[in-house]
Amino acid sequence: MNNNTTCIQPSMISSMALPIIYILLCIVGVLETLSLNGYFNKIGKKTSTHTYLSHLVTANLLVCSAMPFMSIYFLKGFQWEYQSAQCRVVNFLGTLSMHVSMFVSLLILSWIAISRYATLMQKDSLQETTSCYEKIFYGHLLKKFRQPNFARKLCIYIWGVVLGIIIPVTIYYSVIEATEGEESLCYNRQMELGAMISQIAGLIGTTFIGFSF
Template sequence: MSNNSTCIQPSTISTTALPITYVFLCVVGLFGNSLAQWVFLTKIGKKTSTHVYLANLVTANLLVCTAMPFMGIYFLKGFYWKYQSIQCRLVNFLGTLSMHVSMFVSLLILSWIAISRYATLMKKESMQEATTSCYERMFYGHLLKRFRQPNFARKMCTYIWGVVLVVIIPVILYYSVVEATEEGEKQCYNRQTELGASISQIAGLIGTAFIGFSFLVVVTSYYSFVSHLRRVRTCTSITERDLTYRSVKRHLLIIQILLVVCFLPYSIFKPIFYVLHQRGDCQQLNYLIEAKNILTCLASARSSTDPIIFLLLDKTFKKTLYNLFTKS
């Protein structure tokens, strides 16, 4: 057994709690997201851009849920499998690929939903107010208008999937073919698998920066809306539009909370993890690896809870689902 294999020792959290959690999230996520996808594809006639984004978000969620059993098996059996075994390579490749592709697709789509919801409201206001500048009319009336169009939403989602796959698949293949054979590890659960080599770590940092950018997009949309709302309230009465304002504000706030709770801890910890693991303290390294795995599980848990969020984000989805259950 190599020194690295001796140093990395999974605890009960990794070998028991994480597999159970992944299996539970998989069952809940597959049921909820399959039901949501069925509603979006078959029960909603006139689809808006939000429905297109949500349907693609559900597809990404289902991809995460299919990866969860691989992640659970890895934590349950990884320390006993041989590093060069087919099980180890298959579980690592499929689990890592599915998890990262769906994570970045979800982030992009959440950002696009935030922009779309913001654009929906700003369209009504910017074109009606006399105080609106030419720049605002052009920005809200032409640029943001495209985010509300279903055809544009379909094209954008296709581009998102294509770009994410083109970027991530080569990195995963490089890790599986090149980096995974650089050190003589014996166990599947080892330092090399958990940390990755230089290319994987650079890709991880770029991904972390991307998470920060997505969070910035949502926060900017939310606070731009709040700022606009305050300005409008000083100029005119918006009593009749209060429901619309509260709805859009709630949508942006929900997306913001999702990113804060699920993705922000993971993105903050990842750079810290890459810095601290170089000190060589085995006990500290085990703690760092387990913290990383727990935060990764938290990030993937969002995929299983999304169907509940859809009830808050989309009134058509909520009404359709309610009608189905009341009829049954």
């Protein structure tokens, strides 16, 4: 192991507690998804809120699919070679699934909040004291978020944009940045923190999360 190697030893929490937590979260998430799907199938008329929630459930199922990979990474990552197939697959799938699900979920939650606000605006717009600006704001913008067809197109657009941004960054990180280091083990500092491009993307993502809230 040379001086440039940045392998780190996992703590007891990383190697034991995190795998168990990820597996438990995966089981709970899958059960929750199945129960919600059963609920949606019994609904006759689906509103825009149901459309948003169905895509939110899909994002939740996606992140659940990444949790077993993250569990294996924290359990066995410090034993794998850095350039091994296991390390590359777990790193790529785990990173891709977690980030896509996170950003899609944040956006859809934002649209749900706007849709609920549009419902309140609809009630207020019926009152005589409602200003002309509020009526126009509801009629030309907010009202669309309550339309199932618009909600469906918006969710598809969200998935396309998020996948179009995150997939290239993840591929670059897995193919280019992962081969630039001289680490010997999969669990290392660069894998945890990322190189320059990954850190810039993470900063942009953090800013986006703050903007969504």
